[in-house]
Amino acid sequence: xxxxxxxRVVITGVGVVTAIGVGKAAFWKALKEGKSGISPxxxxxxxxxxxxxxxxxxxxxxSDTDAGGLPIAAAEKAKxxxxxxxxxCLEDARALQAGGNFDIGVALGTTNGESFLQQELADAFSRTxxxxxDRDKLMGYPVYTIPQSLARRFNLRGPNMMIPNACAxxxxxxxxxxxxxxxxxxxxxxxGGIDGFSRLAYAGFSRLKAIAPDVPRPFSKDxxxxxxxEGAANLYLETLESALERNAVPYAEMIGFGxxxxxxxxxxxxAEGIQAAIEAAxxxxxxxxxxxxxxxxxxxxxxxxxxxxxxxxxSVFGAYLDGIPVSSVKSAIGHSMGxxxxxxxxxxxxxMREGFITPTLNFQTADERCxxxxxxxxxxxxxxxxxxxxSSAFGGNNAVVVFRHPRLVLA
Amino acid sequence: xIPKRTFITGMGVVxxxxxxxxxxxxxxxxxxxxxxxxxxxxxxxxxxxxAAISEFKYQDVLGQKGLRSFDRLTLELMTSLDLxxxxxxxxxxxxxxxxxxxxxxxxVGTLGPMKSIFDxxxxxxxxxxxxxxxxxxxxxxxxxxxxxxxxxAIRGGCITLSNGETSSLDAxxxxxxxIVSGAAVRSICGGAEELSDIYSGAAAKISGANxxxxxxxxxxxxxFSLESDGESGRELAEVVGFSGVFSPVLREGYAExxxxxEARGQFHPHRITxxxxxxxSERFEHLPLAASVRTHxxxxxxxxxNSLTGSMxxxxxxxxxxxxxxxxxxxxxxxxxxxxxxxxxRKIRPMR
Numbered sequence: 042x043x044x045x046x047x048x049r050v051v052i053t054g055v056g057v058v059t060a061i062g063v064g065k066a067a068f069w070k071a072l073k074e075g076k077s078g079i080s081p082x083x084x085x086x087x088x089x090x091x092x093x094x095x096x097x098x099x100x101x102x103x104s105d106t107d108a109g110g111l112p113i114a115a116a117e118k119a120k121x122x123x124x125x126x127x128x129x130c131l132e133d134a135r136a137l138q139a140g141g142n143f144d145i146g147v148a149l150g151t152t153n154g155e156s157f158l159q160q161e162l163a164d165a166f167s168r169t170x171x172x173x174x175d176r177d178k179l180m181g182y183p184v185y186t187i188p189q190s191l192a193r194r195f196n197l198r199g200p201n202m203m204i205p206n207a208c209a210x211x212x213x214x215x216x217x218x219x220x221x222x223x224x225x226x227x228x229x230x231x232x233g234g235i236d237g238f239s240r241l242a243y244a245g246f247s248r249l250k251a252i253a254p255d256v257p258r259p260f261s262k263d264x265x266x267x268x269x270x271e272g273a274a275n276l277y278l279e280t281l282e283s284a285l286e287r288n289a290v291p292y293a294e295m296i297g298f299g300x301x302x303x304x305x306x307x308x309x310x311x312a313e314g315i316q317a318a319i320e321a322a323x324x325x326x327x328x329x330x331x332x333x334x335x336x337x338x339x340x341x342x343x344x345x346x347x348x349x350x351x352x353x354x355x356s357v358f359g360a361y362l363d364g365i366p367v368s369s370v371k372s373a374i375g376h377s378m379g380x381x382x383x384x385x386x387x388x389x390x391x392x393m394r395e396g397f398i399t400p401t402l403n404f405q406t407a408d409e410r411c412x413x414x415x416x417x418x419x420x421x422x423x424x425x426x427x428x429x430x431x432s433s434a435f436g437g438n439n440a441v442v443v444f445r446h447p448r449l450v451l452a
Numbered sequence: 453x454i455p456k457r458t459f460i461t462g463m464g465v466v467x468x469x470x471x472x473x474x475x476x477x478x479x480x481x482x483x484x485x486x487x488x489x490x491x492x493x494x495x496x497x498x499x500x501x502x503a504a505i506s507e508f509k510y511q512d513v514l515g516q517k518g519l520r521s522f523d524r525l526t527l528e529l530m531t532s533l534d535l536x537x538x539x540x541x542x543x544x545x546x547x548x549x550x551x552x553x554x555x556x557x558x559x560v561g562t563l564g565p566m567k568s569i570f571d572x573x574x575x576x577x578x579x580x581x582x583x584x585x586x587x588x589x590x591x592x593x594x595x596x597x598x599x600x601x602x603x604x605a606i607r608g609g610c611i612t613l614s615n616g617e618t619s620s621l622d623a624x625x626x627x628x629x630x631i632v633s634g635a636a637v638r639s640i641c642g643g644a645e646e647l648s649d650i651y652s653g654a655a656a657k658i659s660g661a662n663x664x665x666x667x668x669x670x671x672x673x674x675x676f677s678l679e680s681d682g683e684s685g686r687e688l689a690e691v692v693g694f695s696g697v698f699s700p701v702l703r704e705g706y707a708e709x710x711x712x713x714e715a716r717g718q719f720h721p722h723r724i725t726x727x728x729x730x731x732x733s734e735r736f737e738h739l740p741l742a743a744s745v746r747t748h749x750x751x752x753x754x755x756x757x758n759s760l761t762g763s764m765x766x767x768x769x770x771x772x773x774x775x776x777x778x779x780x781x782x783x784x785x786x787x788x789x790x791x792x793x794x795x796x797x798r799k800i801r802p803m804r
Contacts, residue, residue, distance in 0.1 A: 090580065143697045143708050152592065163573035171653050179654050184564065184593070185616045189789040192698040201698040201791050202622065203614050205564065205593035213611060220629065226695070226712075241573055244580040245588035302558070302601045302610035307589045317607065325635075435589060436598020438610045 050222045051284050051291035051450065054134025054277030055387045056126035056233075060096040060270055060374045064129060067100075069391045071373070072399045073420060078374040079256050079268050084157065084238045092252045096270020096375020097238050098122065109194040116158045117181050118237040120190050122273035122380075123149065127191045127231050134277035134289060136229065137195070144228035146199025147188040148218040149235055149275075150210025151379035152435075154184035156239035187235060191275075199227040208339070208376065209432035210234050211274065211383025212440035216298040218278050219442075228283055233275035234383030242378065243269050249308065257342030257376070259369035259401050260351070260415040262408035267341040270375025274383035276390070281450065292390035293428070293444040297326025303437025310346055310433050315339075315353035318439035319431060323357075326443040328427060331361045335398055335428040337389045340369025340415075341376055346433070348410040355412060366423065368416040372402035382432035386442060393425045393446050456680045458628040459687040459800070462540025463642075464532040465767050467672040468503040468754055471513060472535055473771070475506075477803055480772045485753055487668050503670035503755030504647050521586045523568045526596040529560060529644040532673035533600045536640065540677040540686065542604075557609035559627050559641040560597040560675075561619025563759045565590055567648035596644060608636055614759070616787030617730060618696065619643055620674070621762025621795055625694030627678045637679070644673035645760040670755030674763040687800045688770045692780070693718035696793035703738040705792030706784055710739060719796055723780050728765035730785040741782075748775065761785055762795065771803045 055065050060078025062068035071078075078096050087093045101122065104115045113120050127147075131137040139145055153159065158178055165173045180186075185203045192201050200221050206213045211234025218232035246252050246269060253266040284291055299321025303314030323330055339350055354362055370385045371377075377384055392398055397420055404417035426449055430442045465472065468486025469479025479486065486503045510531045511519070519527065537543075568590035575583045589595045594612040601610040613619050613626070620643025627639030647669055656666045678691065693713040699705025710721050721740045729736070732751045750757065750764060757764050762785045769781045781797040 143699075143712075146698065159569065159573060163570065163577055166570075167574065167577045171657055174657055176658055179658055183616065184614050185619075185787065185791070186789060189698065189787075189791065192790060193700070198698045200696050201615065202696075205612055205614050206610075207592050207594050217626070220633065220635075224629065224633065240580075241569070241576055241591060244576045244583050245572070245585070245591065247580070248583050248585040248588060300557075300609035300611075302598070302607050304601045304605045304607045304610075307595065307598060307602065314607070434594065435592045436594050436601070436610060438594060438598060 048223050048225065049281035050219050050278055050295045051281050052276050052278055052293055052295060052390060053284050053289040053291050054130035054136065055292060055390055056129030056133060057274045057384055057387050058098055058101055058122040058126050059272040059384055060098050063100050065391065072388060073397060075400055075402055076373065077256060077402060085160065085240045092247055092254060094255065094268055095238060096268055096377060098271055111190055111194055113190065114178065114181065116161050117155055118157045119155045119235050120187050123187050123191060123235040124194055126233060126273040126275040127195060130231060130275040130277045131195060136277055140196035143198045145197045146201055146221060146227045146230050147191045147197050148202040148214040148230055148232040149188040150204045150206055150214040151184055151187065151234065152205065152207045152210060152236050153239045153242060153378065154187060155182050156237040156241065158182055160240045191231060197231060206438050207434035207436065208378055209382055209434035209438050209440040210379035211381065211386065212430065212432045212442050215386060215442055216300060216440055219295050219298050222278055222280055229277065229279035231275050232278055233273065234380040235273040236271055236378040236380045238271040251343050253342060256403045257372050258403040258405060259340040259342045259372050260347050260408060260411040260413060261404045262406040264342045264344065264347060266343050267371065268375040270377040272374065272377040272380045272384055274380060274387040276386060291447045291450060293393050293447060294450045295442060296328065296445045297322045297443035299325055299441045301439045305437055307436055310349040311437060312349050312352040312356060314437050315350060315431065315433055315439050316356045318441045319353065319357045322441035322443050328443065330358055332427045333365055333429050335392065335423065335425045336365055336367040337385045337428065337430040338367045338369055339431055339433045340371055340401065342371065351411040351413050362413065366398050366416045367413050368399060369401045382430060386430050389428050389430050389444060393428055393444065396422055396424055398423045456632045457682055458631045458678050458680060458691040459682055460676045460689045460691065461679050461684060461686040462536055462677040463767055463770065464535030464539055464675050466505055466528050466532045468506055468670060470506045471531060473539060473803065476767065477771045480768065487755055500666065501668045502647055503668055505672055522599065523565055523590045524648065525562065525565050525644055525646040526599050528646060528673040529596045530600050530603055532675045533604060536675045536677060537604060555608040555637040556606050557630065557636045557639050558597055558601050558606045559611045559613065559623040559639060561613045561623035561643040561759050562596065563645060564593045564614055565595060567646060567650045570650045606640065615791045616789060617758055617761050618785040618787050618791040618793040619759035621783060621785045621793045622696055624676060624763065624766060625696060625793065625795055628691040628694055631678050631680050639678040640675055641678060642675035642763040643760045645671050645758050647671040668755040670757040672760055674760065674767045676766065688803060689800050690798045692796040692798050694795045696791065698790045699792045700790040702786055702792060705786065706739060706794060709792065709794035713796060719780060724782045725779045726775050726781040728769065728783045730761060766797060769797055769799060773802065775799055777801055
């Protein structure tokens with residue numbers, strides 16, 4: 042196998058489906074205004090559940106979506122959201138007609154994939170065993186059918202990858218896409234993350250006592266946990282050369298990717314592991330850490346995550362961290378699991394373009410164990426030259442992405 | 453820059469021939485079929501033919517303690533991982549302190565923990581308040597690989613892939629790419645697939661509705677260690693190249709893969725001596741291969757291995773004397789929905 046040609050990679054398209062807005066314009070407006078997407082759960086009956094709120098997407102036409110002729114049922118919410126995010130990102134990049142050969146691929150991350158379909162199948166099985174299960178629904182259930190549906194819909198015949206690496210999956214997918222382009226295996230990639238609202242995950246996190254009673258309050262002393270959500274985001278990554286040829290305007294250049302595994306505990310995070318992934322990303326980007334002007338954190342709102350993440354950031358950046366704003370998109374939309382890091386990358390790119398850092402919502406009281414500037418409750422204007430998106434997942438899987446502002450791309 | 457070369461320096465196999473590389477090699481040399489009758493829960497509902505792991509006494513490898521919460525998929529994978537560490541001479545404690553070990557990664561291709569997900573959903577349907585928090589992590593696709601990373605202190609990264617049948621071949625391709633780029637110093641990669649009543653029930657439902665009969669389902673776990681050092685004396689095979697594309701028309705995908713590999717100067721298709729097709733019925737008339745190429749088919753020996761197919765093919769290529777030393781081997785895989793992957797391997801020495 043041969044060494045990679047080391048092409049430069051830029052992002053020229055963004056598409057999102059979130060609890061605060063479907064489409065990047067609605068998402069950005071709501072994020073900037075500090076709108077919350079946390080609401081009473083509709084996806085399953087929560088009457089007997091202790092917790093009753095989630096970050097569900099209510100404004101998406103699941104029953105009335107054009108899947109481009111693909112036989113996708115309304116219950117396949119993950120596919121429908123992923124397709125919508127892909128469509129927007131391709132339109133945004135002016136690359137909707139770019140497919141057709143083997144140069145453009147798809148990489149997606151997820152935790153549960155078609156969780157709503159899974160719920161329907163489980164409910165049907167509990168009533169009728171195998172007799173009542175629909176064959177087409179079984180066929181549409183595997184997670185790999187999601188990136189493959191994007192490939193079919195948009196004729197994207199390059200590398201096709203599903204990385205179900207839980208809550209960091211979107212960043213892992215971006216890392217794969219970045220590698221494909223740098224190594225010359227693809228000219229462009231649609232990459233991102235996707236997850237439908239999951240009853241299974243809600244039950245599991247409830248038993249782990251990880252769900253907040255009302256809203257997520259990342260970095261606040263009185264934080265009570267995370268709030269599960271759902272959504273999708275896709276980014277269009279391509280070579281700088283190709284973007285320049287097409288006169289496409291990049292949101293940013295992706296200049297680094299780093300990964301690590303805590304190798305410590307299946308559910309508890311480790312500062313050492315997060316630190317290792319951030320340092321790997323900074324090394325890959327060949328950038329001094331003091332240049333980082335913004336960090337989009339994992340920021341779930343759980344006791345363990347926020348203090349551990351703060352410790353890791355302090356270990357990496359030392360005193361520089363006092364001058365680096367960090368904020369949590371999950372405070373607004375909940376934890377959209379495998380979609381989270383991709384949505385947060387999309388948010389970071391919009392912040393870089395708009396020169397504005399969105400806030401961490403619901404913040405009440407400072408916590409001495411979370412010694413970070415989390416941009417509490419009110420956003421602020423800022424020029425972001427370099428930004429970092431960190432993410433962590435079940436099993437201690439960490440992935441970090443580094444972006445550079447477009448005005449520095451051609452410098 | 454001098455191109456880095458990637459070598460397979462060890463492997464751990466859990467298969468229908470039993471636990472361990474010796475059992476695997478013996479099964480191959482005796483041309484055994486691992487297919488046999490088995491009742492539920494591992495087999496199809498009501499019983500049927502499967503290629504299950506022969507005598508899966510994982511405790512012989514993993515010990516007795518701390519295994520209670522693990523599902524079958526995780527146990528298969530961890531057993532394979534322990535076997536690999538023994539075969540490659542790795543010491544997991546060293547990974548905690550050595551700088552180079554921090555760049556050891558694990559990449560696993562799998563269909564996922566279908567049994568754990570489904571059982572947990574059933575518990576939620578019954579009473580969500582009493583689901584087991586200890587079993588919840590098993591429902592996450594990356595749990596098996598993560599438990600493996602925890603067990604062996606693998607800290608350079610942990611990635612789970614789920615691309616259908618190409619998954620474990622894609623995992624080896626990704627690992628080789630990371631070695632070449634320098635992203636990893638050592639990549640532990642391969643796949644794991646479990647048999648269960650849920651898996652076979654779903655397969656029966658799908659194939660029955662298609663008017664076909666249920667394939668003989670197989671299971672197991674195969675992991676390899678990939679390194680760039682070509683002088684350790686442990687090299688079993690060299691990963692010459694990998695390509696994966698999406699192509700609903702299979703022949704176009706394979707042709708594209710070969711074209712890409714040839715364009716990178718990695719080999720000429722005419723030099724390929726051995727081919728492992730992704731499916732039993734696959735033919736190669738459309739590919740520019742020599743007429744003398746030998747074909748190796750796995751289904752009759754191992755059943756339908758789904759995501760594990762590619763890794764098992766690599767293991768057979770290394771361990772089976774029917775594939776001679778020096779052979780240039782093409783391993784093809786495709787998933788029904790369109791992923792299409794090809795890996796080229798050069799056999800360096802027979803497995804001892």
